[in-house]
Amino acid sequence: MKFHVQSSLIVILSCVLILEATLAPPDKNKKSKPAKELKINKGPVDRNVHDRNLVIDEPTSESILKESATYYKNTSARLFDGPTLGFVTPWNNHGYNVAKTFGSKFDIISPVWLQVLHKGKHKYEIGGTHDVDAKWIQDVRRAGPPGKKVLPRVMFEKFSENDFSHVLMYESARDEIAELLVQVCKNPKHKFDGIVLEVWFQLAGRVQDKHLLRLVEHLAKVLQMNNLMVVLVVPPLRDQMDFFTQKHFEALYPLMSAFALVTYDYSNIERPGANSPIKWIRRAVEHICPDTIPNYLEKRQKVLIGMNMYGMDYTLGGGGPITGRQFLDLLKMYKGSLNHAEEDEENYFEFKKPSKHLVFYPTLYSINKRIELAKELNTGLSLWEIGQGLEYFYDLF
Template sequence: MLKTATKAESASSTLTPKNRGNKKKIQEKPLKIRTGPQKYSVFDKSFVTETVVAKDILENYQAFFTETDEYNFNGLVLGYVTPWNNHGYDVAKIFGNKFTHISPVWLQIRRKGPKLYSLTGTHDIDKKWVITVKNAGRERKTKVLPRVIFEGWTLSDYTALFNDKNELNSLTQTLVESCKQYSFDGFTLEVWTQIAGAVKSDILVAFVKFVGDTFALEKLHFVLVIPPKRSEYELFTKDQFDQLYDHVTAFSLMTYDYSNSQIPGPNAPSSWVEDSITSISSNLTQRPKILMGLNFYGNDYTASGGGSIIFHDYIKLLKKNPEQKLKYNPEVEEHYFDYKDDKGVKHLVFYPTLYSIFKKIDLAHRLNTGISIWEIGQGLDYFYDLL
């Protein structure tokens, strides 16, 4: 657990008879807000630094390098988009060439009866946006793979699916036909984290293989969401990775939410991220299929709880004290700051910075992995200069 940093004591001065009552309030310089395309990148202006002042973030977070087609990371880059953070839709269009895959969080697969499956959440699908994103990049065409979760399932539903090949065929064909109908390039499937503890691993492995092989025959991409290492008991192991390696396009590894409101601290310490990756593969040639999870959100903790925050929450907090310097913990490679709210309650805030993201991307380079970002609507616009 990262200890809350103490607030620096403010300097005080005594008014002399000569200046008593005549002390002038120091005028704060107005912020020079920069927005939209710029002729320089965050690297050109040396913004990617361990020393971070709130004012620098406030003045520059809405700006980005005008050459949005340029990208710095050559591996797979998946960006999640959610309907509740609409800015992500714009990010996917503006910076499309920086992503190899975009995964909008729209859909659920439901079992309606014997060999009868339906895809719900389709009301959120924006066909025009899908086509725009797929054609956003010049050098590499972005693939759109909506995330699908299993929703409203009972134990008998899962039993039927895993024990009857006709049921498997019906489910996968429902997914394949939906790809054709909506011009999707495949799906990102989140099922392992939902049922891994309740289903025998060999059954779940066989299911994923079947779906992956069916998608491959249709020339569709298939990303499997997998949990990170949490303890000695792992929900996803090296053996399972090896068995599934040839049957999926990539594995989206959820290396975020290391801390929580009960144990506040960093979002994703680099040592934990590295351990989560190396524990499932020691083979550098296999690791490009592992998409290292990268959070573009943060957390605001108090002694009684707290919760996640996204960019507009974070910006509001920084505006209260634009001259403050964020603290950096080199052990976890993340920045943080603390403050007291109007009720005197102390808060501890972790939110990614250019430097902390740069360190994570550097880790991905060193470990030879890809990247998956949760999620692009929660971050700051100048983050994308790093990709």
């Protein structure tokens, strides 16, 4: 009996000790183990993203955070042979460095600098020349490849309906604008190789085709006569909106050095989703240059598939576009692999705390898929814009 009492006391005492250990408040003096800090790799490395097996359909947030600031040390190595244009904007000046570091990847660099301004009755001038950086242009050309072209983007800015009507109706107005563009390109301080013209977006659907064609043809002919290139920015087919057709492409093909097809911005805050569904890109190219026309593969070399280097962050309040840096900040709040939208060939992730976010942003995998499509269709590429991307993206080009 004595043995059983002692045994019972031992069991009871053990339970009390266990209960105290469970319910007792934690020792405030006891230090918690710090979270392991993720090592971020940066700068040039010995192997490209393909050799490091980073081009996968469902990359992890950790691998992106860890490796996205690296790039293959041989920046002159080129994997895509088609014509490639990279836009650079003054409001995202990281692009200025990208254009030099990865210069060999781009045949054309287009700084978003210039505007055609209406300055009173029958008077025009070129604005934005204060942004022109002659030293940077020299550095970009030295970065290669041989024959690198620098073409500033040109928009018509602050034009009223009457202002546009005057330009469309009067040859003298078109002559004056064309001559101003030639002068700014021929300026010995920088010597641009031509322009990227963005006017079709502004006027398509607002004016008759014949007037818009006449304006673009007039400017292109004058520039071409002065040995200057013209790349025309054009809208893709979307839903029922067909503002640039095969007919337009065929009419302008002899005058244009290239067509920058804006195959991004497919979704928006009212209709969240992929930025640039890959099947839509294919349709957009085949719409303006189908395989039924003579020499279609040769003609497609002038078509530059638009590729977004930015993403979209959709929130309950609407959301908006994000750059690479903003993407990485959001990615820190997400653990695990990114989702793969197989139909669109894009990646995305979502989280609900501290607030709900649905984030689409390019990955090595989605970019590589679009490069493969460009090779298949025999087109070039147009990147908007290179300062918004991640460093290791440029291993792919």
